Amino acid sequence: MSSLNLTLRVWRQKGANGEGKFVDYRLNDVSTDSSFLEMIDLLNNDLESKGEEPIAFDHDCREGICGACSMFINGQPHGPERGTTACQLHMRSFEDGATIVIEPWRARPFPVIKDLVVDRSAFDRIIAAGGYISAKTGSAPDANAIPIAKQDADLAMDAATCIGCGACVAACKNASAMLFVSAKVSQFALLPQGRVERATRVRNMIDQMDTEGFGNCTNTGACEAECPKEISLANIARLNREWIRSNFVLG
Amino acid sequence: MILDSKAPTGPIEKSWDDHRFNLKLVNPANKRKYSIIVVGTGLAGASAAATLAELGYHVKSFCIQDSPRRAHSIAAQGGVNAAKNYPNDGDSVYRLFYDTVKGGDYRAREANVYRLAQVSNNIIDQCVAQGVPFAREYSGMLANRSFGGAQVSRTFYAKGQTGQQLLLGAYSALMRQVHEGRVDLYPRTEMLDVVVEDGKARGIITRDVVTGKVESHAGHAVCLATGGYSNAFFLSTNAMACNVTAAYRAYKRGAFFANPCFTQIHPTCIPVAGEHQSKLTLMSESLRNDGRVWVPKERGDKRRPTSIPEGERDYYLERRYPSFGNLVPRDVASRAAKAVCDEGRGVGHSGLAVYLDFADAIKRDGRAAIEARYGNLFHMYAKITGEDPYSTPMRIFPAPHYTMGGLWVDYNLMSTIPGLFVLGEANFSDHGANRLGASALMQGLADGYFVIPYTIGPYLDSLARDNDMGLNPDAAAFKTTQKEATDRITKMMNINGKQTVDDFHKKLGRIMWDNCGMSREAEGLKGAIEQIPKLREEFWNDVSVTGTPGEFNQVLEKAGRVADFLEFGELMCRDALTREESCGGHFREEHQTEENEARRDDENFTHVAAWEHKGDDQEPTRHQEALEFEYVKLTQRSYK
Numbered sequence: 001m002s003s004l005n006l007t008l009r010v011w012r013q014k015g016a017n018g019e020g021k022f023v024d025y026r027l028n029d030v031s032t033d034s035s036f037l038e039m040i041d042l043l044n045n046d047l048e049s050k051g052e053e054p055i056a057f058d059h060d061c062r063e064g065i066c067g068a069c070s071m072f073i074n075g076q077p078h079g080p081e082r083g084t085t086a087c088q089l090h091m092r093s094f095e096d097g098a099t100i101v102i103e104p105w106r107a108r109p110f111p112v113i114k115d116l117v118v119d120r121s122a123f124d125r126i127i128a129a130g131g132y133i134s135a136k137t138g139s140a141p142d143a144n145a146i147p148i149a150k151q152d153a154d155l156a157m158d159a160a161t162c163i164g165c166g167a168c169v170a171a172c173k174n175a176s177a178m179l180f181v182s183a184k185v186s187q188f189a190l191l192p193q194g195r196v197e198r199a200t201r202v203r204n205m206i207d208q209m210d211t212e213g214f215g216n217c218t219n220t221g222a223c224e225a226e227c228p229k230e231i232s233l234a235n236i237a238r239l240n241r242e243w244i245r246s247n248f249v250l251g
Numbered sequence: 252m253i254l255d256s257k258a259p260t261g262p263i264e265k266s267w268d269d270h271r272f273n274l275k276l277v278n279p280a281n282k283r284k285y286s287i288i289v290v291g292t293g294l295a296g297a298s299a300a301a302t303l304a305e306l307g308y309h310v311k312s313f314c315i316q317d318s319p320r321r322a323h324s325i326a327a328q329g330g331v332n333a334a335k336n337y338p339n340d341g342d343s344v345y346r347l348f349y350d351t352v353k354g355g356d357y358r359a360r361e362a363n364v365y366r367l368a369q370v371s372n373n374i375i376d377q378c379v380a381q382g383v384p385f386a387r388e389y390s391g392m393l394a395n396r397s398f399g400g401a402q403v404s405r406t407f408y409a410k411g412q413t414g415q416q417l418l419l420g421a422y423s424a425l426m427r428q429v430h431e432g433r434v435d436l437y438p439r440t441e442m443l444d445v446v447v448e449d450g451k452a453r454g455i456i457t458r459d460v461v462t463g464k465v466e467s468h469a470g471h472a473v474c475l476a477t478g479g480y481s482n483a484f485f486l487s488t489n490a491m492a493c494n495v496t497a498a499y500r501a502y503k504r505g506a507f508f509a510n511p512c513f514t515q516i517h518p519t520c521i522p523v524a525g526e527h528q529s530k531l532t533l534m535s536e537s538l539r540n541d542g543r544v545w546v547p548k549e550r551g552d553k554r555r556p557t558s559i560p561e562g563e564r565d566y567y568l569e570r571r572y573p574s575f576g577n578l579v580p581r582d583v584a585s586r587a588a589k590a591v592c593d594e595g596r597g598v599g600h601s602g603l604a605v606y607l608d609f610a611d612a613i614k615r616d617g618r619a620a621i622e623a624r625y626g627n628l629f630h631m632y633a634k635i636t637g638e639d640p641y642s643t644p645m646r647i648f649p650a651p652h653y654t655m656g657g658l659w660v661d662y663n664l665m666s667t668i669p670g671l672f673v674l675g676e677a678n679f680s681d682h683g684a685n686r687l688g689a690s691a692l693m694q695g696l697a698d699g700y701f702v703i704p705y706t707i708g709p710y711l712d713s714l715a716r717d718n719d720m721g722l723n724p725d726a727a728a729f730k731t732t733q734k735e736a737t738d739r740i741t742k743m744m745n746i747n748g749k750q751t752v753d754d755f756h757k758k759l760g761r762i763m764w765d766n767c768g769m770s771r772e773a774e775g776l777k778g779a780i781e782q783i784p785k786l787r788e789e790f791w792n793d794v795s796v797t798g799t800p801g802e803f804n805q806v807l808e809k810a811g812r813v814a815d816f817l818e819f820g821e822l823m824c825r826d827a828l829t830r831e832e833s834c835g836g837h838f839r840e841e842h843q844t845e846e847n848e849a850r851r852d853d854e855n856f857t858h859v860a861a862w863e864h865k866g867d868d869q870e871p872t873r874h875q876e877a878l879e880f881e882y883v884k885l886t887q888r889s890y891k
C-alpha cells in the first residue's frame with residue numbers, strides 16, 4: 001500500500017440558485033487502496049473537524065449498483081475507468097501529485113441541488129409514464145408457464161442492469177436520455193410479458209422524456225462510452241424500431 | 252404484559268388460509284377513504300406501497316434516497332428462495348419451512364415461517380410477470396442454484412444482481428401507482444419520529460433533506476419498512492444510509508424491540524484494507540457453490556496461495572462439515588473463519604482473512620462458465636483489491652451484514668403500537684437467530700406483496716367501527732412530537748464541538764465489533780454497556796455538525812442517525828448479555844460445546860426477548876414471547 005498527495009479542484013455551489021465556483025484543496029496521504037469516495041470522505045472529515053462545510057455528494061451502496069454516485073472526474077462522468085462507477089473507482093488509478101477536477105452532472109434536466117448533488121427525479125417520472133408491465137399483485141400465472149429463450153432473457157438482463165445514474169445524459173452534448181429510456185424499453189420488448197403494452201410504453205416514455213427537456217439523440221455514442229454498466233447502443237436501435245412500430249399500431 | 256402473537260393454531264398447512272378467511276375485509280369502495288403511510292422503498296416498502304395502492308388505498312411513500320429505486324435492497328446479490336421444486340430435487344413448502352426454522356436455530360415463530368414458505372412461490376410468479384429477467388436454462392425454463400443451509404437448489408437469481416432486479420420490479424409497480432395518482436411519493440425525506448396518540452400510531456414527523464423542512468404527516472396506519480441496523484458496527488456490508496432511526500424512534504414511543512442482539516456476520520466479505528475504509532463489500536454466498544474455502548495448515552505460512560501445495564492446505568469447512576461442506580449456514584462459516592484466524596492461520600497482510608478459491612471450478616467448468624455465473628462479483632473484487640480472482644484465490648473475512656432482530660410484530664405484522672406495522676428486515680419475525688441466504692428478499696417481498704395487504708385490514712376496519720377515521724396533523728400529539736424533533740436538531744447544531752460524526756460512529760463501531768460481534772462474553776458486554784453511555788455523552792458535548800438545519804445538510808442527517816445508534820448499541824449489548832446461551836449468530840463464549848459449536852439452552856431461552864423502553868434514565872424491561880415447536884423438533888443443529 002502506498003499513498004498519494006493530491007490537489008482537488010471541486011465545484012462548490014451553496015444551493016440550486018447559488019452561483020457555483022471551483023475551490024482547490026490539498027489532500028495528503030491518500031491510500032491507494034481507498035476508493036474515490038473514501039478519498040472525498042477523508043477531505044470531508046478534515047473540513048468537518050475544522051468546522052467547515054464538507055462537499056455534498058450523492059452516494060449510498062458504494063458497490064456500483066444503486067446509481068446514486070454521480071460526478072464528473074477530470075471531465076469524464078464517473079472518471080477515467082470504463083465500466084466503473086465513481087464509487088468503484090480506486091485511487092490506485094491516480095498518480096501522486098495529480099490535480100483532480102470534480103464537478104456535478106451538467107445537464108439542464110438535472111438541476112444542481114448543492115455542490116455535486118443534482119436532481120434526477122426526471123428519470124423517475126419517465127419510468128412512471130410507462131416503464132413497467134401492468135401486472136397486478138396476485139394475478140400472475142406460474143413462473144414457468146411461458147418459457148423464454150435464454151438468449152432473450154440474457155439480452156433483457158443486460159438492458160435491465162442500467163442503474164439510472166444519468167451518466168449517459170451528462171456525457172451527451174444534447175443531454176439526451178435515449179440510452180436510459182432504451183434500456184427499459186428493450187428489457188420489456190425482449191420479454192413476452194412486456195409485449196402487450198409495448199406500443200403505449202415506448203410512446204409514453206418518449207413523450208415524458210421530451211416534456212422533461214432532454215435533448216435529441218444524434219448518435220454520437222458518448223453515452224455508451226461513458227455508461228458504467230456498458231449499456232449497448234443496440235438498445236437505442238431497438239427503441240427506434242419500437243417507436244416506428246408504435247406509430248403503426250397507435251397511428 | 253402478555254405478548255399475543257395472534258399466530259393461528261390448528262394444522263399449519265391451513266393456518267394462513269384460515270387466518271385470511273377470518274380476517275375482516277375492507278369493502279373496496281371504502282378503501283379509498285384510508286390513507287396509509289409507508290416508510291421505506293426497499294423490497295418490503297415498495298411492494299407494500301404498490302400493492303396497497305392497487306387495492307385502492309391511498310398511500311404516501313417515503314425514502315431517504317433521491318429515488319425509491321436506490322433503496323438498499325438494490326445491492327442484494329445472490330438470489331431469492333422459493334419452494335418451486337423446479338429442479339425436482341425434493342424441495343417442498345414443508346422443506347423450505349423446515350430448513351428456515353432449523354437455519355434460524357429454533358428461535359423463530361413456526362406459523363410465520365410456514366406462511367413465508369407458502370407464499371414464496373407466488374413471489375417468483377409475480378416477479379416474472381413484472382418482467383424480472385431471472386436466469387434461465389437453454390430450455391427457456393428458470394434456473395436455480397444452491398445457498399447455504401440447504402441441500403436443494405431453490406434459489407432464483409439474476410446474475411449477481413438479484414436484489415437490483417427484484418427491486419426494479421417493485422419500483423416499477425410503485426411508479427405505476429404514482430402515475431395513477433394513488434401513491435404520493437416523498438423521496439429525499441427522512442422520518443424522524445412516529446406520532447402516537449390515544450395509544451395508536453397516527454402518523455410521522457419527517458425532514459425534507461433538500462430544504463430541511465420538518466413536517467407532520469397523518470395516516471390511518473403507518474408501515475415501517477426501513478431496513479436493518481448493521482451500520483451500528485460502522486463497518487458493514489450495508490449501504491451508507493442504512494440506519495436504525497425509524498425503528499428506534501418507534502421503540503421509544505412504545506413499540507417493543509425484539510432480539511436486538513441477533514445480528515448476522517456474513518462469512519464472505521472483502522477484508523478491511525485500512526483506516527480509510529468506509530464500508531465493506533459482500534462477495535455473495537452463491538460463490539460458495541463453486542469456491543472452496545481454505546487456509547494454510549501451518550501458522551504464519553506467508554507463501555503466495557498458488558505456491559502452497561494441495562497437501563499443505565486445510566479446507567476446513569469440508570473437513571469439519573463433510574455433508575454441507577462449503578455450504579454450511581453463515582453463522583457456522585463465519586465462526587469457523589474466525590477460529591482459524593485466531594489460531595494464526597489467517598492470510599493477507601492483516602492475517603484476518605481466509606481464501607475462497609475457484610481454481611478447481613475453473614478447471615472443471617471453464618473460465619467462461621464461472622464468468623457467466625459470477626462475472627460482476629469478480630469484477631467488483633478486482634476493482635476493490637486490485638487482484639484478479641480468476642488467477643489467485645479471493646481473500647475473504649466475515650463482516651456485519653444483516654439483522655434478524657427488529658421491532659416485535661404479531662402474525663399480522665403489527666407492532667405493540669396499534670396501527671404501526673413493520674415489514675422486511677425492520678421486523679424480527681421470520682429468521683430466528685440466523686437467516687439463511689436468499690431468504691431476506693423472499694421475506695421482504697412476502698411481507699409487502701402477500702401479507703400486509705390482508706393483515707392491515709382488521710385494524711383499518713376497527714378505526715371505522717370506532718368512529719376514529721379523522722386525520723388530524725394539527726393535533727397536539729403532532730405538535731409536540733414535531734417540536735421534539737426540531738429541538739433535537741437545534742441542540743445538535745449548537746454543540747459546535749471538535750470531533751466529526753464519523754469519529755463517533757467509528758468509535759461506537761469498534762466497541763460493538765469487539766464486544767457484541769462474532770463472539771460475545773459477559774465481561775465484554777458489561778464493559779460495552781458502561782462505555783457506550785460515556786461515548787454518547789461525549790457526542791452530545793463535542794460533535795461538530797456543520798452548516799445550517801434549513802438546507803441540504805448531509806452532516807446533520809448522519810448526526811441524527813449516529814445519535815440513535817449510540818443509544819441503540821446499548822440495547823443490543825443488554826440483549827446479548829441477558830441471553831445466556833449461544834444460538835445462531837449469537838455466540839456466547841461461555842456457552843459452547845467441546846467442539847466449539849454453539850450450545851443452545853432450550854429450557855430457558857426458547858423465547859423471543861422483546862424490550863420495552865421505560866424512559867431515558869431507566870433500564871428497559873425485557874418481556875418474553877414463548878416459542879412453541881409443534882412441527883420441527885428441537886435438536887442440536889448439525890451440518891456435519
Ligand SMILES: Cc1cc2nc3c(=O)[nH]c(=O)nc-3n(C[C@H](O)[C@H](O)[C@H](O)COP(=O)(O)OP(=O)(O)OC[C@H]3O[C@@H](n4cnc5c(N)ncnc54)[C@H](O)[C@@H]3O)c2cc1C
Binds near residue numbers: 292
Ligand atoms: C450486499 C448485500 C447483499 C445481499 N444479498 C442478499 C441476497 O442475495 N438474498 C437475500 O435474500 N438477501 C440479501 N441481502 C439482504 C437483503 O438485501 C435485505 O435484507 C433486504 O433487501 C432488506 O429490504 P427492506 O425492504 O427490508 O429494507 P431496505 O432495502 O434496507 O430499505 C429500507 C428503506 O427504508 C428507507 N428508510 C430507512 N430509514 C428511513 C427513515 N428514517 N426515513 C425514511 N426512509 C427511511 C430507505 O430509504 C429505504 O428506502 C443482502 C444484503 C446486502 C447488504
Ligand code: SF4
Binds near residue numbers: 162179
Ligand atoms: S444507461 Fe448507463 S449511464 Fe445511463 S443511466 Fe443507465 S447505467 Fe447510467
Ligand code: FES
Binds near residue numbers: 063
Ligand atoms: S454509490 Fe451506489 S453506485 Fe456508486
